[in-house]
Amino acid sequence: LAKTTQPISMDSYEGQEVNITCSHNNIATNDYITWYQQFPSQGPRFIIQGYKTKVTNEVASLFIPADRKSSTLSLPRVSLSDTAVYYCLVGPVAAGNKLTFGGGTRVLVKP
Amino acid sequence: DAGITQSPRYKITETGRQVTLMCHQTWSHSYMFWYRQDLGHGLRLIYYSAAADITDKGEVPDGYVVSRSKTENFPLTLESATRSQTSVYFCASRVDRGVVGTEAFFGQGTRLTVV
Secondary structure, X not given: OOOOXXXXXXXXXXXXXXXXXXXXXXXXXXXXXXXXXXXXOOOOEEEEEEOOEEEEOOOOEEEEOOOOOEEEEEEOOOOHHHOXXXXXXXXXXXXXXXXXXXXXXXXXEEO | OOXXXXXXXXXXXXXXXXEEEEEEEOOOOOEEXXXXXXXXXXXXXXXXXXXXXXXXXXXXXXXXXXXXXXOOEOOEEEOOOOHHHOEEXXXXXXXXXXXXXXXXXXXXXXXXXXX
């Protein structure tokens, strides 16, 4: 499985855009990039998944450059409720993906 | 209710006792997982299961036993609890293999304290 590297923590303010970059230099051809969000005392929740270029949903956008060695999760206009830990996972969506989590990025949104 | 549920939510047990954490999902997802999350850290995979009667070890399987006789249930047993197993345990399930856009769904967690 591809190893991922993310910043340990980030601070932001309400209304700002938050961008979290994940490095995955040894990503494989059949690997997808998936982001999960975890609030305190809760299990992680799926945010977004992508393979290349850009993916957008109602919660976030995921930007993946052509070489796929990194990806950026973008959270537009964050609010206090976006304070959470965000995990970047890289692996195949097919059978055998063990969903291995790294340390995640702790995002603190301040008023 | 549809979803994935864990029980109990909180458990205190003594060192050396056997304890079983329950996980039940109503979607008939093939894949199920058990993770532990120590205070201030990320999730570590203990065991996972690809289908009923198929289980495999994750990163930290020592001291744990799993079974999966039915698709919807995936209990985790600590054979002889130790203080180092004090943690929050999360169960997750995931849709079948090969589905693009697949995602895992997590339970609310079981906070286990071993004294």
